[in-house]
Amino acid sequence: NQCLTEKVEELRAAVEHYKATLQEETNRNAQIDAYLMGLPTKEEHTDALSRFKLAQHHATNLEGKLAATNSKLEQYESKLSSATIQLKRFEDREKMLQTQLDMAMQRLRSQSGTSSSPGVSSQVTPEFVDDLHRELNRYRSSFEQVKKVSK
Structure with missing residues (x-):
């Protein structure tokens, strides 16, 4: 027991x-x-992974777009630089043509005032002045176009 x-x-x-x-x-x-x-469950993990891959793909696309935009920006900066140089040339050319035109007009006036003054060239004709006017207008037109492009 x-x-x-x-x-x-x-x-x-x-x-x-x-x-x-x-x-x-x-x-x-x-x-x-x-x-x-x-x-997380397998489904949650899979969902998070797919969202991550989508975000990664989106980031890659944005990087590509950024590279393309930077490339275009460089092209536009180059064009702007060229247009600025051309604009400066047109301004200089316009000043020179305006000076030539003013001098030709002054000679023409002084020649018409005194028909044969010594030292005044008799080769300045109204046609020459008209040609200068047309060339000046052409350069002014080009100048305005370049100004529009460079804005």
Whole structure:
């Protein structure tokens, strides 16, 4: 009887030990489950990956557009530089033609005022003055076009 009582006590102690171990394992499993529940699912991971790839593709497209825009900007800056140089040439040419025209008109007036003054060239004709006017107008027109392009 005593032997059986000791056996029962041993078995009860073993059962209590197994219960405590089982409770610890249950708690540990609950913690693991809670951790796993916080992790993204395969679908969530796949969705995040596809959004990342889409954003990456969009960034690559934007980089390409930026490179193309920078290239065009360089071309336009080059054209602007050329147009500015041409504009300066046209301005200088216009000033020179205006000076020539003014001098020709002055000679023409002084020649018509005194028909044969010494030192005044008799080769300045109204046709020459008209030619200068046309050339000046042509340069002014080109000058205005270049100004429009360079804005």
